[in-house]
Amino acid sequence: MAHKIALFVYDFPHRKSHDFIIELAVRRGKNFCVIAAPRKELNVDRRKYFDCSIGMAPPISAEELCRYLGVPYFSVEHEDCYKIEELRKCFDFELGLIAGARIIPGDVIKIFPKGIVNFHPGLIPQTSGLDAFYYSVIKNVEMGVTVHLIDERVDAGGLVFFESLDVGLTDTPEIVQFNNYQLQIKALRRLIDILDFDELKVVPLNRPFKNSPLTSEQKFDALNAYPAWRARQYHIRERQKLFKACVVGDLRSVLDVVEVCPELLESVTPEGWTPLIISSFNGHIDIVEYLLSKGANVNACGFKGTTVFMYAKSQFVNKVDALPPLLSLLIRFGADIDRCDMHGLTVLDYVELAGDKRLLEILRSLEIRK
Structure with a gap:
């Protein structure tokens, strides 16, 4: 069953807002609306932590995209219960998706009969908060995207699924972050497939703690620990691949793993x-x-x-x-x-x-x- 959707975005050029609008337009045409939060000046850490950068064409603003695509677009503060309730009465949306949003209050969440889905770039609860990449390294957990229904707490609610990221043995932090962003788009496609053919099935997502924002020193410490984390993640994934290949009889995959990682022979x-x-x-x-x-x-x-x-x-x-x-x-x-x-x-x-x-x-x- 195709749910009627409202997409939360930012009301200024923003990569994830841009990409999610296009993805939904391809799959849903004009059959969704966009709720865009106006820009606010925030105290954001803009310090440069990476040696390299990956160049991309700048995103088109959500307003322009929606005008080109004919998608209903509204510039509304994401905590404005009254206006969002009015939009729901007009467009009868059931489910919210987050491409760009600040903390959405509980009263707004309750407006959506099917809830609001977030795409968090890390494993929850370990990497909750804004510094998911660094917390993945610090807490030695796999990188990926947690798709979940939100509640009044930050990065909590009900788990829909976790999309795990393959980390290569030579991947730089820039590549890992870029690939993990692309994984969010892949996760959106998977979610749309679920919504088109089935009801959302969720399991409780326990988040007993909330991560504090990291200091610059803590982020640099995480980057120093990154090579060891990358090696561990690579070996974990290769070990899983080896075990699976031995179950199904995939000799080619066994050769690929053992020739590169002979130490996994006795894992x-x-x-x-x-x-x-x-x-x-x-x-x-x-x-x-x-x-x-x-x-x-x-x-x-x-x-x-x-x-x-x-x-x-x-x-x-x-x-x-x-x-x-x-x-x-x-x-x-x-x-x-x-x-x-x-x-x-x-x-x-x-x-x-x-x-x-x-x-x-x-x-x-x-x-x-x-």
Whole structure:
């Protein structure tokens, strides 16, 4: 169901206001209205923190854009309940979206039956406030965009979704901020897709604290810590990519990750599974062979002591007549079939408990030949 929308913007040339108006116009035509807050002189930190800048054509003011596009446009203070209520009666909008706004009071929020959605350039609650980029580094959390319904508090309300940003190993702070801004546009497109076909589904967004504005010294400290943060974020993302590739059998992605980050070869999931355990359990013999050739521990164990071989044998019990190639490969690389798990049981014990006499005899013959 397509919701009727009012877009909050700034009444002066502003990049996000410019881009959100165009995005909505492409998807909604003239079927939304714009509420633009007049300029106010604020005490804003205008100090230069970055060595480089990314050049872009200056944005067109919201008023000009709306005139060109034929979109209803109104210059209204965002805390003016009376005027915004009058606009709602006229245009019957249900949902507000924020492209540019200062703090919107609770009385204005209540005017919108479906609420008001904000696009915060960081993970909430950790990066609430104006310094989301710096707080991402300081608190060592991933960069991205939190799409949420607002309430009377700043950067709180109900979570719609979080759009995570890929951070490259050589990305500068300027590139990360630019890419994260582009991610807000991507998040807007995703939200419009949701609005066109479904109702908003939100979960409570707990924000027990509010971040204070950072001093210049704190921002420079964050920039000094940025390279270490970037490396951590890159490795977190590459590790996730590696685990997923081992689940689905994507050898190309496994190669891409391991060749650049060989230290991830023995990384573990929260369950203690290594990439070799994951690929063995899922039966991807090509990935298993590659990981073993790169030096993966063939006798790695999960947190309960379950070995690679124990995980690998599960899909073959009571199913084949000969020793499966995957199990044969693990044995050739030194898999210890006598190793016990936390229950004191070996793979032989589990095969016997499963009633697979054929596989049990094969494995016992391998013991005799050792």
